[in-house]
Amino acid sequence: MSTQVEKPAAADIDRPTRVRLYQLMVELRDFEQRAYELFLENLVRGTSHLALGQEAIAAAYGVAMRPDDYTFCTYRGHNHTLARGASMAAAMAELLGRGNGMMHGKGGSMHLTDVEHGAMGSYAIVGAHLPIAAGAAWSAQVRQSGQVAVCFFGDGTTNIGAFHEALNLAVVWKLPVVFVCENNLYMEYTPIDSVTAVKQPAADRASAYGLESILVDGNDADIMYEIARQTIGKARAGGGPSLVEALTYRHGGHSRADPAKYRPEAEVREWLARDPIKRYRPRLIEAGVAEAEIRDIETRAQQKVDAATEEARDGAPASIDEIERQVWSDGSARWRN
Amino acid sequence: MAELSYREAIAAGIAQEMARDPMVYFIGEDIGAAGGVFKATVGLFDRFGPDRVRDTPISEQAIIGAAMGAAMTGLRPIAEIMFSDFLATCWDMIANQIAKTRYMTDGQVSLPLVIRTANGGGTRFGAQHSQSLENWAMAVPGLKVVAPSNPSDAKGLLAAAIRDPDPVIFFEQKSLYGVKGTVPDGEHLEPLGRAKVLRDGKDCTIVALAAMVPKAMSAAEQLGADGIQATVVDVRSLVPLDTRTILAEVVKTGRLFTVEENPRLCGWGAEIASLAADECFDDLDGPIVRITTPHVPLPAADVLEDAAMPSVERIVRTVRESMR
Numbered sequence: 001m002s003t004q005v006e007k008p009a010a011a012d013i014d015r016p017t018r019v020r021l022y023q024l025m026v027e028l029r030d031f032e033q034r035a036y037e038l039f040l041e042n043l044v045r046g047t048s049h050l051a052l053g054q055e056a057i058a059a060a061y062g063v064a065m066r067p068d069d070y071t072f073c074t075y076r077g078h079n080h081t082l083a084r085g086a087s088m089a090a091a092m093a094e095l096l097g098r099g100n101g102m103m104h105g106k107g108g109s110m111h112l113t114d115v116e117h118g119a120m121g122s123y124a125i126v127g128a129h130l131p132i133a134a135g136a137a138w139s140a141q142v143r144q145s146g147q148v149a150v151c152f153f154g155d156g157t158t159n160i161g162a163f164h165e166a167l168n169l170a171v172v173w174k175l176p177v178v179f180v181c182e183n184n185l186y187m188e189y190t191p192i193d194s195v196t197a198v199k200q201p202a203a204d205r206a207s208a209y210g211l212e213s214i215l216v217d218g219n220d221a222d223i224m225y226e227i228a229r230q231t232i233g234k235a236r237a238g239g240g241p242s243l244v245e246a247l248t249y250r251h252g253g254h255s256r257a258d259p260a261k262y263r264p265e266a267e268v269r270e271w272l273a274r275d276p277i278k279r280y281r282p283r284l285i286e287a288g289v290a291e292a293e294i295r296d297i298e299t300r301a302q303q304k305v306d307a308a309t310e311e312a313r314d315g316a317p318a319s320i321d322e323i324e325r326q327v328w329s330d331g332s333a334r335w336r337n
Numbered sequence: 338m339a340e341l342s343y344r345e346a347i348a349a350g351i352a353q354e355m356a357r358d359p360m361v362y363f364i365g366e367d368i369g370a371a372g373g374v375f376k377a378t379v380g381l382f383d384r385f386g387p388d389r390v391r392d393t394p395i396s397e398q399a400i401i402g403a404a405m406g407a408a409m410t411g412l413r414p415i416a417e418i419m420f421s422d423f424l425a426t427c428w429d430m431i432a433n434q435i436a437k438t439r440y441m442t443d444g445q446v447s448l449p450l451v452i453r454t455a456n457g458g459g460t461r462f463g464a465q466h467s468q469s470l471e472n473w474a475m476a477v478p479g480l481k482v483v484a485p486s487n488p489s490d491a492k493g494l495l496a497a498a499i500r501d502p503d504p505v506i507f508f509e510q511k512s513l514y515g516v517k518g519t520v521p522d523g524e525h526l527e528p529l530g531r532a533k534v535l536r537d538g539k540d541c542t543i544v545a546l547a548a549m550v551p552k553a554m555s556a557a558e559q560l561g562a563d564g565i566q567a568t569v570v571d572v573r574s575l576v577p578l579d580t581r582t583i584l585a586e587v588v589k590t591g592r593l594f595t596v597e598e599n600p601r602l603c604g605w606g607a608e609i610a611s612l613a614a615d616e617c618f619d620d621l622d623g624p625i626v627r628i629t630t631p632h633v634p635l636p637a638a639d640v641l642e643d644a645a646m647p648s649v650e651r652i653v654r655t656v657r658e659s660m661r
Contacts, residue, residue: 070410107441115445120409125433131399132434135406135414142362142388143411162429165399172394326444327479329502335478336580336612337530 013225015287017063019297021221022284024059025277026301028079031088034305035078035095035109039256043313044095048109049076053219053251056276057182058083060224061150064232070120070140070149072133075110076250077122080152086114088308098315105318106326120149127157130166130179137170137177137235148235149177156187158201167209167243176235178228181245182218188254189262202245211243218246219276222283249274339522344377344514346488347453350495351378351415353524355385358413361499364391364400365417365453374419375455375514397427401452405435408450408504415499421456421470421508428473435504436479451498451505456484457548457598458646459512464634467642469598471546472605474506475575482575483529484508486550488518490573493527501529510547530577534586538566541592541660544583544609546572549596549647556596556652565660575605580612587613591622594656596647601632626659628652 013021032050039048051058054076062083065071073080082091086102094101095109102112110124120136123129133151140147157163158181170177181202185192198204203215216227224246231242249271253260284294324333341349355361363381365373369392372379382390393400397418404416418424424431431452438446458467474482481503485491491509498505535550536557545553550571557567568586572579587593593613595606610625628647636642 072406103441103443103445106443111441113438113442113445115409115442120406121438121442121446123434125429128398128402128429128434131396131402131430132406132409134399135403135408136410137406138403139407139410139412147410149406162398162402165394165396166402168394169396169399169403322443327440329439329447329449331444333478335576336578 013222015289017225018222018284018287019289020063021059021225022280022294023297023301024062024083025055025221025280026298027304028055028059028082029277030301030305031082031091031308032078034309035092036252038095038309044109045097046108047255047257048095049255050252051076051079051250053271053275054182054184054248055079056221056224057152057180057218057246057248060221061180061228064225064228065118065150066147068118068145068147069232070118070133070136070147072120072129072136072149072151073122074129074153075122075124076154077112078109081112081114081119081122084114084117084119086112086117086119088304089311092308092312093315096312096315097318098312099318100312100315101318104322106322127153127160127162129153130157130162131169133177134166134170134175137175138173140176141173146236147176148232150180150232151177152180152182154187155181155183155185155192155201157181158205159196167241170241171209171211174238174240177241178231178235179241179243181243182248183245184248184250186254186263189258200245202243206243209243211241214242214244216244216246218248219274219279221276221280338519340517341488341492341520342514343488343491343509343516344375346491346520347377347495347509348379348381349520350492351381351499352384353492354496354499355381355389360411361413361415362389362391362407363415364393364403366393366395366419368392368417373417375511377509377514378417397423398430401427401430401435404450404452405430405448408448409438409446413449413499415451415453418452418454420466421454422465422468424454424470424473431480431506432477436477440479447502448504449502451495451507453495453507453509455511456508457510457512458635458642459548461637461639461642463637467635471508471575472599472603475605475608476603479504480576481505481529482508483573484510484547484575485573486510486513486547486571488516489520489525490527492520493525494529494573497526497529500526505529508547512548530574530579532573532579532582533571534568534582535571536567536569538568538590540566540590541594541656542568542570542586542590543594543596543652543656544570544572544606545596546575546605547598549598552647552649553596553652555649556656559649559653560656563657565656567656572605583609584613584617587617588620591620592660593621593625595627596652597627597629598646599629601629604629623659626655628655
């Protein structure tokens, strides 16, 4: 049995928060769109996994989290990292393999990390970061710091062992961690429901761990913000973990290499109509935000992405000196004397 | 100096560091009230309580993942993996996550954690509870790898591993748990990355690790009676590797033998042989010889296991024939 969370009344979320949600979603969208354009220019090498269309989830949690809370995300993690306030220029430069990248070119698109902003890493082995997020939550619990760990992952993750090990441990130890499954309906190229024993890959498993089944519209920023507030609040108050399944859709393929031809056209059309940004704009107007203010947000987002792109492109290539740096805490890569 | 068993020395090393640093936490299967399946953690639960000495489910990925998440956010966790063979169930956490995250983030993340595990054969447990897997860990950049051969080192190296700012895989040789030896009183630390010359001989250098060290020492005594004077070096730490000490002893004697419990291919001795060939070639007076378990899964029956693993007799015979 799945629980559909009611859409909270607009009045429940104050106007500055709603404006912030919109601003963040637009910034994330423009960043990903620009990243895509830079692939086409062959400036982004390797692979990259865009989250175009999935902005509401990252934005809502980003806005609801405390600055010292921890984010753990996946190789599709640009949004979650930027939503914590990480530098857009540093992220873009990392995609371009530049020395001014977030990790000076050593991580790349799939591993964006900005510890200073609580973005504790993007993990590219499916499921690995769920136990790690539980560990950060355990640390917060024993240090009594009041911090919460939020862990984002895709629907495919629900079929890997680490998902189940992490959920069990988090419940048994009552850890302050929120597991957020972004169900975009496809496990890479394969429909998730064709390879999963239950209809809702996360929500239908919650009961196995004694957790409430939570299934929400991940393309509705208000709903996502409300569920973020509830689940983070529960964790911070000592109420233990939550498992959220947020339904969403990626506008593009799994990765750069994937044109996503396997998706029925009608399905794509339907989900494009449910684009979280397109849906949120009229709602802001309805709530009394002036068209001019919204346009100003959109213009500023473009300018921010333009500036970040320029700064990234101006960066020198990653330094060869980096190769043998930072294997160890003394900064070196020495394994012998 | 106290007389402690290897297993008591392990518990003493953990206790020393838990008493010193409130950020040291210890998790694993059956480590709490049960005192560990090898009784290497007896007394810790009573002394430090269920929050700091915490039993886990049989979930190796969760154990190691939790240790990693805790280490990157301020704790200094010790995680126990009951048998080193079980490292295979959480190898992603170790090899992909723990080993790489500092590097990939260019130093944003530190991982001061220790993974303790019971390693090696000699207990007739069969091929899934007897492997010597130091070389798995040694092959992954970003992991420190330590394997003590005696109680004093078990305590001192474990304490140093817990204080180390980087991830350390700490291989405890399960056949050594009952072995007794003297351990210094008071705070005891043995720095990582230092090999120890245990015996000085002019004719050849035998380099050994963990349970192979006492065997190499016995072999050296027998060889001495035959007129072959062997130096014995206890490697102790594979990463970092004390090449200075090891290669200096190779240069002094002109002959190098390694004694490795692991199956043949890519054992730690192969790396040392390669270094010796690269850096001491002109000082070598004969071939480098590796004494290892054959390249097979370790069999269970006592006669088979004993014959497969390097024995004192095989070490003596191999060195004698090679030195002829």
